[in-house]
Amino acid sequence: MKVLAINGSHRKGSTLILLEEALKELSEFETEVISLCDYKxxxxxxxxACKKNGGICIVNDGYQEIEKKMKEADAIIVGSPVYFGSITGMLKTLFDRSRTLRVNWELKDKVCAAITVGATQHGGQEHTLQAIHAWALIHGMILVADSDPTAHFGGAAVAKQVDGEFKIDEWGLQTARSVGKRVREVLKAIKG
Ligand SMILES: Cc1cc2nc3c(=O)[nH]c(=O)nc-3n(C[C@H](O)[C@H](O)[C@H](O)COP(=O)(O)O)c2cc1C
Known part of the structure; x- marks a missing residue:
């Protein structure tokens, strides 16, 4: 089984670290993390066009490679920093482009979970998670959150950059690990 993690940040920073933390809990599966900043x-x-031609996007860019990875995955963990209380523009662009995959419901029944990080506590983390949840639900995915001991809406952290290093709060890191555990649990429960 394959688990794909998508880093929706415009850089490789704290979101990437949190996704990698979640993937550590999924080491028994094939895992991959991609960063949208590596794609055009x-x-x-x-x-x-995609609605009329069976789901093929006629704009040829980095999307086709990401689309293939999403199709092949059994679970997708989506990470985004909080940008003005919600997901990044780059991630929203991916979500909009993923309309191709809804033509034939190609993401349906895949497991999906969300992770986010902001610079401040109460900076919009829950709303950001819910923006990712909306995408997953609209695709008919099986939405999961985090689990014991953190158990709320997904991974939610606070990070600061100090001397070029990303300092992430311990509870936030724990929520990311809990997301990984929950994805593992649900993948096993539904896929055997
Ligand atoms: C355009 C922009 C908007 C931001 N808006 C918020 C915000 O609304 N709330 C918040 O807590 N942090 C906000 N931040 C801070 C980032 O969420 C924070 O630095 C995060 O750790 C960045 O994740 P990254 O290291 O993966 O890029 C914003 C940062 C940028 C660049």
Whole structure:
């Protein structure tokens, strides 16, 4: 079974660290983490070609590679820093482009979980998680959150950059680990 983690940050920083922390709990599966900042992603142009041609996007860029990875995954953990109380523009662009995968419900029944990080406590982490949840639900994915001992809506952390290093709060790191554990539990329960 494959678990794909998507780092929606515009850089490789604290979101990436949290996703890697979650993936440590999933070492019995094939895991991969990708960072959207490594890809060129155009906006959805609303040409509706994908709706008419069976789900093929006619904008040729980095999306096709990400789309293939999402199709092949059994579970997807989506990470985003909080940007003005919600997900990053880059992640929203990926979500919009993923309309191609809804034409034939290709993400349906995959497990999905969300992780976020902000610079401040109460900086919009819950709303950011819910923006990711909306995407997963609209695709018919099986949405999971974190589990014991943190158990709320997913991974939610606070990070500061000190002397070039990312300092993430311990409870936040624990929520990311709990996400990994919960994804493992649910993958085993539903896929055997
Ligand atoms: C454009 C922008 C908007 C941000 N808005 C918020 C915010 O609303 N709330 C918050 O807590 N942090 C906010 N931050 C801080 C980031 O969420 C924080 O630095 C996070 O750790 C960055 O994750 P990264 O290291 O994975 O890039 C913002 C940062 C940027 C660049």
């Amino acid at each position: 992603l155009e906006y959805c142009k609303v040409c509706n």
